[in-house]
Amino acid sequence: MKYSAPRGTVDILPDSCEKWEKLERILRTVASNYHVREMRTPIFEHTELFNRAVGDTSDVVTKEMYTFSDRKGRLMTLRPEGTAGIARAYVENKMYALPEKLTKVFYMGPMFRYERPQNGRQRQFHQFGVEMLGVESPYVDVECMMMALTVVKALGLKNVTLHLNTLGDADSRDAYRAALQDHFRPVLGELCSDCQARFDKNPLRILDCKVDAHHPAMKSAPKTIDFLTDSAKAHFDKVCELLDMLEVDYVIDTNLVRGLDYYSHTVFEIISDDPKLGSGSTVGGGGRYNGLVEELGGPATPGVGFAFGMERLMIALEGADEEETAGIDAYVMPLGDEAKDVAMQIVAMLRANGFATDMDYASRGLKGQFKSADRFKAAYSIILGEEEVQGEFVQMKNNRTKEQTKVAFEDIVKTLEKGLGLE
Ligand code: HAM
Numbered sequence: 001m002k003y004s005a006p007r008g009t010v011d012i013l014p015d016s017c018e019k020w021e022k023l024e025r026i027l028r029t030v031a032s033n034y035h036v037r038e039m040r041t042p043i044f045e046h047t048e049l050f051n052r053a054v055g056d057t058s059d060v061v062t063k064e065m066y067t068f069s070d071r072k073g074r075l076m077t078l079r080p081e082g083t084a085g086i087a088r089a090y091v092e093n094k095m096y097a098l099p100e101k102l103t104k105v106f107y108m109g110p111m112f113r114y115e116r117p118q119n120g121r122q123r124q125f126h127q128f129g130v131e132m133l134g135v136e137s138p139y140v141d142v143e144c145m146m147m148a149l150t151v152v153k154a155l156g157l158k159n160v161t162l163h164l165n166t167l168g169d170a171d172s173r174d175a176y177r178a179a180l181q182d183h184f185r186p187v188l189g190e191l192c193s194d195c196q197a198r199f200d201k202n203p204l205r206i207l208d209c210k211v212d213a214h215h216p217a218m219k220s221a222p223k224t225i226d227f228l229t230d231s232a233k234a235h236f237d238k239v240c241e242l243l244d245m246l247e248v249d250y251v252i253d254t255n256l257v258r259g260l261d262y263y264s265h266t267v268f269e270i271i272s273d274d275p276k277l278g279s280g281s282t283v284g285g286g287g288r289y290n291g292l293v294e295e296l297g298g299p300a301t302p303g304v305g306f307a308f309g310m311e312r313l314m315i316a317l318e319g320a321d322e323e324e325t326a327g328i329d330a331y332v333m334p335l336g337d338e339a340k341d342v343a344m345q346i347v348a349m350l351r352a353n354g355f356a357t358d359m360d361y362a363s364r365g366l367k368g369q370f371k372s373a374d375r376f377k378a379a380y381s382i383i384l385g386e387e388e389v390q391g392e393f394v395q396m397k398n399n400r401t402k403e404q405t406k407v408a409f410e411d412i413v414k415t416l417e418k419g420l421g422l423e
Contacts, residue, residue, distance in 0.1 A: 008115070008123025018326075023313060024108060026154050027128050031106045034147045036130055039105035041085035047075040053084035053292055055261020057202035064113040066123075078112035081260065082129040083289065083305060084296075090133055091298035102135045108310070120277055120312045129307035130286075133293065136302035138238035141266045141288060142246070148270055148284055148306050149248065157316045159273035160283070162248065164239075165256035167204070167224055167264055168232035170291070176227040177203055187217045204257045223254040232265065239266055262289040266304065274316050283316065284308035327377025330416060332359035333369040335385040342389050346382065346412065353413050373399060379420060382412065 005011055012020060031038070047067050054061050066078040079085055086105060090096065095103055108128045115121055130147060132140050145162060152160050167173060180203040184191065188199060191212050198205040206212070207221060228236065243250055250268075258267045267287035271280055286306025293301035330350055334343035343359050350357040358376060360369045366383070373381045383395040394412060397404040398419055407415050417423050 006123070008117040010122065010124075019314065019317070020310075023155070023310065023317060027106075027108065027151065030147065030150050030154055031130070033150070034104070034143070036104040036106045036132075036147070039086060039089070039107055040109070041082070041089050041107065042079075043110065044076045044078050045085055045088065047077040049084050049088055049296070050077055050080060052295060053087060053262055054081065055202070057198060057205055058259055058261050060113060060259060064115055066112045066114060080113045081111055082107050082109075082127055082307060083131060083260075083262070083292070083303075086129075086131045086305075087133075087289075087292050087296050087298075087303065090301070091293060091296050096134065096293070096299055096301055102140065103133045104130070105132075106130045120281060120309070120315055122311060126310035127307040128310055128313070129305060131303060131305035133301055133303040136290065138235050138242060138266075141239050141304050142242040144286060144304050144306055145243070145248070145268055146246065148268075148286070148308070151308060151313075152270060152283070155313060155317050157272060157274065157283070157313075161271050161273075162250040163253040163256055163269045163271055164243075164250045165224065165253050165267050166228065166232065166236040166239075167257065167267055167287075168228045168236075169264055172224065172228045172232045173204075173264065176222070176224050179222040179227060180204065180206065183220075183222055184217060187215070190215065190217075202261065205259075207255050207257045208259055218255070221255070224257075225252075225254060235265055258285060258287055262292045262295075263287045264290050268306070270308075272312075272316060276315050276318065277312060281312065282309075283312045327379065328358055329355040329378070329420060330357045330380045330382055331369075331373040331376055331378035332357065332382045333366065333373070333384065334360060335366065335383070337363075338386065339384045339389050343384050346384070346394070346409070350413070350416070353416075355413075355416055380416060 047065070050061055050065060056062065060080045065080055067075060069075055086107065090103065106129065109126060110124050111127050112124055114123055117123060128151070130144060132144060149162065168176065181199065184199060184203060184206060188196060191206065192209065195206045195209050195212055207218065212218065256267055256269060258269075265288040267285075269282050269285035272283050273280065277283070284306055286304070288302070288304040290302040292303055293299070332343045332347050334340040347357050347359050360372060362368075370381065378399055381397040381399060383397065388394050393406050393408045395404055396407045396412070396415055
């Protein structure tokens with residue numbers, strides 16, 4: 001039987017892992033620049049958490065979750081996104097009682113959605129997400145958007161646009177819901193079965209439908225902006241004013257509702273026109289979710305955040321500038337069984353002294369071993385045959401200058417330090 005990775009998952013091989021590490025490094029740097037600290041939550045949670053938080057009218061919950069029952073029959077789900085877990089942990093660990101009112105955290109890791117795989121869309125994918133909880137202020141919305149834009153800039157992504165909309169507060173949403181129902185009622189029979197189900201439960205979701213995207217009623221649908229309460233409008237106006245002040249370009253996209261149910265007020269997406277991703281592809285998105293913490297049993301706590309799909313960041317990053325993979329300091333090349341024992345001791349000694357070192361375990365001849373030293377970009381090759389073992393010395397070849405010298409065992413570390421400019 002041949003085994004293959006499950007559909008929609010990928011193996012990340014060592015060459016790619018180095019690129020992932022680079023991406024992660026950049027993301028961590030941006031996070032520390034914004035004084036956002038890391039938080040890690042479980043990869044699976046009780047299914048009920050996602051039903052509650054993400055919402056049982058969202059596609060994510062109704063169609064895309066990996067759910068299983070554990071040995072005691074409890075329903076568990078592999079996390080499809082990170083916000084629900086963070087909000088749950090925030091309540092469970094009473095983080096709302098911390099002396100600092102605003103909690104700013106980030107997370108990176110795998111998420112799982114049963115979707116049709118295609119370029120940039122997988123069933124196991126990774127997100128870099130940020131959540132800011134505890135302060136209801138348009139300044140924090142803008143802090144989030146600025147951070148998302150800094151990520152995009154740090155990665156050198158071009159042709160990206162910030163799309164922005166507001167869903168308003170609960171009262172705005174009620175008025176908007178009713179207006180949407182009035183708008184879609186006459187054409188309900190022409191919409192897909194999903195939209196018909198959404199009509200009563202969550203008519204906003206109709207605007208997000210991919211099947212009915214081109215129905216004429218979509219274009220003429222009422223806009224949230226026309227149903228805002230005064231305070232919701234003031235919040236959104238301030239967000240736009242701050243973005244203008246900071247000279248950030250954005251597009252107000254009145255049909256942007258996002259696919260998850262917890263949002264209120266500001267919602268946004270970062271859309272890239274990079275041809276590698278396919279035009280108009282969303283690399284990241286987020287928004288405010290003022291009701292979520294309370295919904296999960298905590299005190300009323302405002303929140304706002306966003307997440308980027310890391311595979312999409314990687315695709316956009318591909319070829320941006322190909323970084324040389326780092327080489328090792330030394331490659332030890334034993335010739336003969338006796339030399340192997342000594343080689344292993346030399347490797348241990350060099351590693352203990354902080355040098356990245358490897359050796360040949362395949363008992364190959366010199367030619368094969370030199371090829372490996374080349375592939376590993378070793379700064380030095382350390383050659384060790386029978387004669388060398390007897391005389392307690394090695395041949396050290398500087399692979400850059402090609403110079404080869406005889407070095408006593410006790411001088412290997414010193415020679416490496418000198419050769420690598422670490423003295
Ligand atoms: P989301 O829009 O569902 O939001 O996902 C965020 C990003 O994850 C997307 O823009 C996309 O780049 C990536 N993504 C989603 N599904 C896939 C997939 N199947 N394959 C590859 N990438 C994918 C959230 O998840 C919210 N939790 C964001 C948020 C945080 N809102 C507030 N705080």
